[in-house]
Amino acid sequence: MPMSRRALTAAAVALVLPLSACGSGGDDGGTTDASGKVEGDITFQTWNLRANFKPYFESLIADFENKYPGTHVKWVDQPAEGYPDKLSADAAGGTLPDVVNVSPDLVAPLAEAGLALDLDKAAAQYRSEYLPGAWAGHRIPGKKGMYAFPWYLNTGPLFYNKALFRQAGLDPEQPPKTYDELFADALRMAGQSDGKVATLANVPTIEDFGRYGVPLMNEQGTAFTFNDAKGVELLTRYKQLYDAKALDPQALTATGESAGKKFLTGAVAMNPGSALDLGNFKKNAPSLYRNIGITDQITSTGHVNMYVMGVMVNSRTRHTPAAVAFAHFVTDARHQMSFAKQVAIFPSTAGSLDDPYFTKEDGTDETRVRVAAAKSLKNAVNYTPxxxxxxxxxxxxxEVAKALQGKESPKEALDNAVNAADRLLRQG
Structure with missing residues (x-):
């Protein structure tokens, strides 16, 4: 039941929205001391946000400059396509902006190269303002420190087709809540439909292994561990689904978009999503919308998966106090709440999810999804290392595809996947 990393910026994307170096101030390095006067010119880089949120960011920057008259913020926005390559080129060329919009996987190599400011040292006073799971979202296994302010979060429920559940003799008001129930219902649905209706449309990804309770990596951050007995158990169960056609036959090559289309047309019975999907169902699949069921992500750990976006401070900036102050300003509770009301995302700040906007339903499915997601985010984790x-x-x-096709055993496939991941990890 994977949601790809695009789910992190699903709201933004759906609206057309996620060595040595120095900051814009010069090439002589910076300081980790953020306690000085907030002043100077800094550059702030976002990830494909200008098209739909230009007024928001222009107002935010103006407010910051009014609060700190000695500052000037230059805002640049990069397209989604090729953003990781752009960051890498800037890092290598010494042109990395002072404040940068990143996801955890993008901040990791920058932190390893010494280019991401350790906020546990430079901004520890702000830590209590954020949800613990969000603050930890930009930590790196085996490395001390935290390397980006948490910004907006995303998660989503599982949608299911009540009509398909009913046709399979399953109670449409009692969707599966555990993995045992999920796999049992999926096998029943495949059997009742002679293999014409699958329950799931995607093969398991790393986050699915995490939700299942599989240890993904050792504490030192030096090796992956998802080939343990529990990991093999999960892949074995998916193999059973695949053989019974309870997992869509095209799952081996499916993308998030193609899986969504399968659900839209009634070819699969369950699919992860967000509040944004409801509008799509209502417009493009009214019969599905009339039969839509909404339930929680299935997890063995008690924690749903969370996607977190962050704001990193370049450790080489010449204006550390200003860069840290601005990164905090962008991600403080007031501005996160303002941003969350413009697009279907969630703030990472402590207490924000208790706002009536995230706790009170008004009878609409959109609000129901938002309230349920906000509640689950309070103790959610980012499973993807x-x-x-x-x-x-x-x-x-x-390797998962080979296991499902019977070309390798689940154990062999996961051993090979771990070996490949470990090899890539050592290469850096």
Whole structure:
């Protein structure tokens, strides 16, 4: 039941919205001391946000400059396509902005290169303002410190098609709550439909192993561990689904978009999503919308998966107090709440999710999804290890496909995936 990393910026994307170096102030390095006077010119880089949120960010920057008259913030926005490559090039070329919009996997190599300011040292006074799970979202296994202010969060429920549940003889008001129930219901649905209706449309990803309770990495951050007995158990169960056609036959090559289309057309019975999907269902699949069920993510750990976006401070900036102050300003409770009311995301600040906007329903499905997601985020975690790269994800996906097709045993496949990930980790 994976949601790809795009779910982190799903709200933004849906609206057309996620060596040595120095900051914009010069090339002589910076300081980790953020206690000085907030002044100077800094550059702030976002990730594909200008098109729809230009007024918001221009107002935010103006408010900051009014609060700190000796500052000037230059805002640049980069397109989603090629953003990781752009960060890498800036880091290598010494042109990394002072304050940078990052996700955990993007901050990891910058922190390893000494380019991300350790906020546990430079901004520890702000730690209590954020949800513990969000503050920890930009930590790196085996490395002390925290390397980006938590910004907006996202998560989502599982949607299910009540009509398909009813046709399979399953209670549409009692969706599966555990993995045992999920796999049992999926096998029943496949059997009742002679393999014409699958329950799931995606193969398990690293976050699914995490939700299942599989230890993903050792504490030192030096090796992956998702090939343990519990990991093998999960992949074995998916193999059973695949053989019974309870997992969509095209799952081996499915993307988040293609899986969503499968759900939209009634080819699969369950799919993860967000509040934004409801509008799509209502417009493009009214019969599905009339039969839509909404339930929580299934997890063995008691913690749902959380996607977190962050704001990093360049450790080489010449204006550390200003850069830290601005990164905090962007991500403080007032501004996160303001941003969250413009687009379907969630603030990472402590107490914000207790606001009536996230706790009171008004009878609409959209509000129901928002309230349920906000509640689950209070103790959510980001299961995807920050050191798990796109290459590692591809290696895991390829090995999972071999296991489902019977070309390798689940144990062999996961051993190979771990070996490939460990090799890539050592290469840096």
């Amino acid at each position: 920050v050191l798990f790269s796109e290459q590692m994800k591809t290696a895991l996906r390829n």
